[in-house]
Amino acid sequence: MASGWANDGAVQEQIDSTVEDAIARARSQLPKGESLARCEECDAPIPEARRKAIPGVRLCVNCQAEHDKEQAAYAGYNRRGSKDSQLR
Template identity: 60%
Template sequence: MAGGWSRDGAVQDQIDASLQEAVERARQRLVSGDSAKVCAECGLAIPEARRKAIPGVQLCINCQSELEGDEVQSAGMNRRGSKGSQLR
């Protein structure tokens, strides 16, 4: 169902594009290569199971959790504009 000036399927195309951008951002953040034996941040040992599970890991679980908590999650850009602008 299209509304206004958009064609059928336009909303789904926007959703698909936003999802693809999110996947690409996640792929760019992946680390590869040899895993560190000690955390690059705090110096504590990184467990063998973590090093095997995540190739290229450089941080222990605690430091990685802190890093991810500090990152600002971006929802991406609102391709349709705000709801208020559509009502005018």
């Protein structure tokens, strides 16, 4: 039961929207195209197993890890999963 100006189900709609946005963001960042043989950041060779496992890969493991750390700082959605935290 919602209170105030929110309609019934508003909290769940907000949570669903947050999850859908996160999924769309993650999908938009998937690599596309042909994998590179060398990292575009540091020019280190990218192992063939990595190129086969992740089609379109452009970074070596170390550079990808750094890139992921930087992206996590800008994650724009709530990871706590608590309904109460969605409203704050």
